[in-house]
Amino acid sequence: MLLDNTKNGFILKSDFELKKAYFLFKIISNKTLTNLGKTLLEVALKLRLPILFIVRGTVFEQFCSGETLDESFDTVKKLNNKNVKSYLHYSVEGLENESSYDLSLNEVLSSITFVAEKSILDFTVFKPTAIANTQILKKVSSSESLNEKEKLLYDKSLDRFDKICHLAFKKDVRVLVDAEESWIQDAIDEIVLSMMMKYNKEKAIVYNTSQMYRHDRLNYLKTLHDIALRNNFFLGIKLVRGAYIEKENKRAKRNNYLSPICRSKELTDQNFNNGASYILSNLNKFSLFSGTHNEESIYKIINIMESNRINKDDANIWFGQLYGMSDNITFNLASEGFNVIKYLPYGPIKEVIPYLIRRADENTSVKGQTSRELDLIRTELKRRSVI
Numbered sequence: 001m002l003l004d005n006t007k008n009g010f011i012l013k014s015d016f017e018l019k020k021a022y023f024l025f026k027i028i029s030n031k032t033l034t035n036l037g038k039t040l041l042e043v044a045l046k047l048r049l050p051i052l053f054i055v056r057g058t059v060f061e062q063f064c065s066g067e068t069l070d071e072s073f074d075t076v077k078k079l080n081n082k083n084v085k086s087y088l089h090y091s092v093e094g095l096e097n098e099s100s101y102d103l104s105l106n107e108v109l110s111s112i113t114f115v116a117e118k119s120i121l122d123f124t125v126f127k128p129t130a131i132a133n134t135q136i137l138k139k140v141s142s143s144e145s146l147n148e149k150e151k152l153l154y155d156k157s158l159d160r161f162d163k164i165c166h167l168a169f170k171k172d173v174r175v176l177v178d179a180e181e182s183w184i185q186d187a188i189d190e191i192v193l194s195m196m197m198k199y200n201k202e203k204a205i206v207y208n209t210s211q212m213y214r215h216d217r218l219n220y221l222k223t224l225h226d227i228a229l230r231n232n233f234f235l236g237i238k239l240v241r242g243a244y245i246e247k248e249n250k251r252a253k254r255n256n257y258l259s260p261i262c263r264s265k266e267l268t269d270q271n272f273n274n275g276a277s278y279i280l281s282n283l284n285k286f287s288l289f290s291g292t293h294n295e296e297s298i299y300k301i302i303n304i305m306e307s308n309r310i311n312k313d314d315a316n317i318w319f320g321q322l323y324g325m326s327d328n329i330t331f332n333l334a335s336e337g338f339n340v341i342k343y344l345p346y347g348p349i350k351e352v353i354p355y356l357i358r359r360a361d362e363n364t365s366v367k368g369q370t371s372r373e374l375d376l377i378r379t380e381l382k383r384r385s386v387i
């Protein structure tokens, strides 16, 4: 099978790097060790112990491309040599004030200019809560009225969205807007829709993210399609399953409302595949960015492309994976001529620790994915006769 070729999959990894990745995935697949590591890291940082060099040599190297845009460019070039594109994300999280929103805005604007200057990059990305206040997004999403100060702050965030999308449009750089928790997502959907209407007149420049673990999202895609047909603009969609399942289910239970999440993994998988299929059948309006490490979904998309006679390198279809994960998907799809892109997080080591902890947690909880990574690395180490 296409995605099982480990020679292609780990083409950029030396024997040493591969062994290190194996060791790392082995540790993070163990919940007790991961939790112990997180606690030790917290304590060491509080005591100001010189621990960051360990983070750099392990999880940072595995899941981040560097501390700055320029430092990350080496990775971008290496990936590009194997026909894999990159999009860079300043992955500093959790700062909730106006000046940090402005800093994030500037970081995104610089990344757009950086992408436009380097011909081997195409997309950029940002997280709405990096440029807008979560509490206000929540109020708007639940149709609560805003006081004067909140209105002012909300207008400022709308302005930040517009600055990003406008520059992206001017520089012809596609911009992916990440999806977040359902209780703030309605406001984000509304804003991104207005950006798509404004900037996607000729092609999809602005992409919204649709989390298919939500049972309402297939209808959402159909509604968007309707609006785009009536208003004559293009839709960019990053299709993902969704990252906040535990939070979503817990909150719904605590507040006694129906969880927005599908009742089972199988239903999420069906919803994702149906969403992809719907988009691929309506490529005259949609562009698809499929953000998934699920091999079955990838095979389904490839099959639909084949039966709909869509070229492998159709400019409106992209496959995206996170840096440090599912290299077998990335490099095998790229070597077959599909459009593939890696999400490259970057930022000062100390600041990207929350992102790294999320990656470790995800790999601990998504057992299947981690054991797949371990199996693939083991197969490649055996093929190279180094174990």
Ligand SMILES: Cc1cc2nc3c(=O)[nH]c(=O)nc-3n(C[C@H](O)[C@H](O)[C@H](O)COP(=O)(O)OP(=O)(O)OC[C@H]3O[C@@H](n4cnc5c(N)ncnc54)[C@H](O)[C@@H]3O)c2cc1C
Pocket: 177, 178, 179, 180, 209, 211, 213, 240, 241, 242, 243, 244, 245, 261, 262, 263, 264, 265, 266, 268, 290, 291, 292, 293, 294, 320, 321, 322, 343, 366, 369
């Ligand atoms: C390039 C890229 C961009 C991304 N951007 C975003 C983003 O903007 N916003 C965001 O939220 N996430 C984002 N993600 C993360 C994504 O949503 C998933 O959490 C992650 O990719 C794992 O899902 P998967 O499709 O790779 O495959 P799998 O490992 O097959 O699926 C795991 C996912 O299935 C769902 N699931 C698991 N158990 C159940 C259950 N019992 N019931 C219902 N559903 C279940 C969850 O969504 C879980 O994350 C992104 C991922 C990638 C690769």
